[in-house]
Amino acid sequence: MRSLRTAGIVASVAAIGIVTIGVMQRARSSNELREWTEANAVPSVVVAEPKALGIGNGLQLPGRLEAFSNAPIYARADGYLKTWYADIGTEVKAGDLLALIETPDLDQQLAQARANLLRVEADARLAETTAKRWQAMLGTEAVSTQEVDEKAGDYAAKKAAVIAARAAVDTLAATQGFRRIVAPFDGVVTSRSTDIGALISAGTSNNGPALFTVANTRKLRVYVQVPQSYMPSIKLGGEAELSVPEHAGRKFKATVQSAAGTINARSGGGLVQLVVDNADGSLLAGGYADVKLLLPANANGVAIPASSLIFAREGLQVATLGPDSKVLMKPIHIDRDMGKSVEVTGLQAHDRVIDNPPESLASGDRVQLAAEKKTDVANKS
Template sequence: MSEHNAPIENPAEAGPDSRTLKRVGIGAAMIAIVVVGVGVVSRINATEELRQTAVDAALPTVAVVTPKADAEGNALVLPGNVQAYNSAAINARTNGYVRRWLADIGDQVRAGQPLAILDAPDVDQQLAAAQADYQTALANQRLAETTSKRWASMLKEDAVSQQETDEKAGDLAARIAVSNAALANVNRLKALQGFTRLSAPFDGVVTSRSAQIGALVVAGNASAQPLFTVSDIHRVRIYVRVPQGYSAAVKPGTTATLSLPEYPGRSFTATMTSSAGAVDPQSGAVLVQLQAPNPDAALKPGAFAQVRFQVAAGQGNALSLPGSAILYGNDGPTVAVVGTDGRVTVKPVTIARDEGSTVQLSGGVTAQDRVVDTPPDAIRTGDRVQVQKAAAGGKGAANGR
C-alpha cells in the first residue's frame, strides 16, 4: 500500500470540521451584534443626557422670596420735618449802616425788644427837607385861607365878582392838598426812620444773626441774608407727607409719636391739626401738619423726626417685599410669582409705602407667593424658570424644583 493511501492514525491531528467552524462564526457574530448594540444604546443615552442638560441650562435660575407680614403691626412710620410755630426773618426797610446789634443767637427776646440799631443819614436829611416843604406848604395854605376869607367878605359888598371869589377859594383848596401831600411825605420818612430800629415781632428765640457793626444794609434786596431770624418755639409744627393709600386713615385729631436721633429712648406726642387735602402728583403723598408742645425747647426748628401713626387695623395687607423684587413698567409696579410648575405669573401690585430697601404692599400678593427677587426686565407670564435652592441660613424661602 502506498503512502498516499495510508489511513489517518490520529483524528485529533486533523483540522476542524465544518460544524465547529459554523459554531465559531455564529458566536463571533453574536458578540459583534452585542457590542454594536451596547455602543448604540450608550450613544443614545449620552445624546439624551446632553439634550436634557441643554434644556436645563436654557432655563434661568432665579432666587425667590416670600412676602412678610409687617413686623410693626399697624404702625405707619414716616419722616417728618420740625418747624417753629412762628418764624420771622428780620430785614431792614431802609438803607443804612449797622450801629449796634443788641441780640445774638440763642437769646430769648420779647415782642418789641430792639435787636439792632441802624444809622441812616440819608433818611434823616430827607426827613428834614420834607419837614421844611411841609412848613412852606402850611404858610401858603394860611395865606390862601386869609385871601379867600377876605374876598368872600368883599363879595357880600359887591366889591369883587363871584368869579374872582371862586378862584381864591379854589386856590385855598389846592394849597390844602399840597399841605396834605407834604405832611404825608413827612410821615412816610418818619416811618422809614423808625425802621432804623429793628425789633422782635413776637416772643421767641433768635435763631440766626448776620448783622455786623458797620456793615452796609440795602433795603429791598431779595437775595440779602436776613439780619436776624426770630422763632417762636413754645410749640412746633411737624410736616409729614402721608402716602395716598394711608391718607384716609390719618385725620385731624389723630395723635402720633415723634422720635429724634438726639434723644434715644425718648418720644414726644403730637396731634395732627390740618391736611393739604390734595395729593402731590410728584410724590403721590398728602402733606399734613401736626403740632406738639415744646416747653423745654427740646424740639428744634429744622430737625428731622420719625413720626409714628397708628392706622386702623386692616389698612392694606401689611406685607413687605425687598425693593429689588418690584418691576416698574408702563402698567405700573408688578412682581413675578413662580408657581409649583415652575412657570412665572406677572402680577400687578399696589405700593402703600416705599421705604427704600423694602416696599410695603397693600394688595397684589399673598404671604404664600414665591416672588422672584431681582427679576430680569424681559420676564413674562408663562416663562419657565428653575428656583435656586436656599442656602443654609439664607433669606430665600423657596425650595428647589
C-alpha cells in the same frame, strides 16, 4: 457517615435561618421606606398667628421738623448799623430791640419834609385869609365873582398841598421808626447776618440775607408725606409719635393739625402737618424725625405676614390649616400694606395661616407642622 449527615442537617438549618433573617430585614426596610416616603409626601408648613387689630397700627414715615413761626427780618430803612443787641441763641420777647440803624439821609429827608409842611401850611393860611376877604367884598363892585372863585380855588389847592406834605412827613417818620429792629414775637434768634458799621439797604432777599432770623421753637411743626392710600385714614386731631436721632429711645407726642388735601405728583403722597410741644427745647427745628402715625384700626381686620399671601387666578388668598391638618383656602382683602405685614379682612384671629406656602398647595391638601414651629406676625411687622 453519621457525622456527615448531622453536619448537613446543621448547615441546612443555618441556611434556612439566614434566609429567614434576610427576608425579615428586607420586609422591615421596605416598611420603613414606605413610611418615610409617605411622611415626606406630606408638605411641612409653618403657621403664622394673625394679630387682632384691637388698636391702630402705626404707619412709619420720615418727617421734617420746622419752627412753629419763623421770621427773617430785613431792614425797612437805609443806613449803617449802629449796634446790635441779640446774637444767635438769644431768647427774645415780642418788641425786644435787636439792633439800631443810623439813618443820616433819612433824617435829612424828614427834616426837609417837615420844613416843607411848615411852608405849605403858611401858604394855606394866607390863601384862607385872602379867600375870606374876597368873599366879604363880593357884594360890592370892587371884585368880580370870577376873582372870588379863583381865590377860593387857590385856598382849596393850598389845603390839599398841606395834606400831601403832612402825609410825606408821616411816611418818613414811620420809615425812620424802622431804625429800630425789633423781635416780631417771642422766640429765639437763629441767625445774625450783620455787624456794626455794615451798610444797610432797605428791601427783601434781593438785597442780601436777612439781618436776623427769629424763630418760635417752643412748638414745632412736623411735615410728613403720607402715601395716597393712607390719606383717608388721616384725621385732624389724630395722634402720632416721633423720635429723633439725638434722643435715642425717647418718644415725643404729636398731633395732626392739618392736611394739604392734594397729592404730590412726584412723591405720590399728601402733605400732612403735625404739631409737637417743644417747651424744653429738646427738638431741633430743621432736623429729621421718624414719625409713627397711629392710624385707626379696622375692628374686623387682622394683621398677617405679607409672605403668607397667595396671588391666584381666583384672587388674593391665604392658606389656613384646619383641625384635620388639611388646607383651606380663604379669600381676603388687603386694607393696609405695612411692608412686612398686611392688614386684611376675611380672616379671624384664631385662623392658622400658613406662612410661605408652597406654590403647589391647594385646598384639601394634607400638611404637617414643621417641628411644631409657629410664626408670630408681631415679629414680622
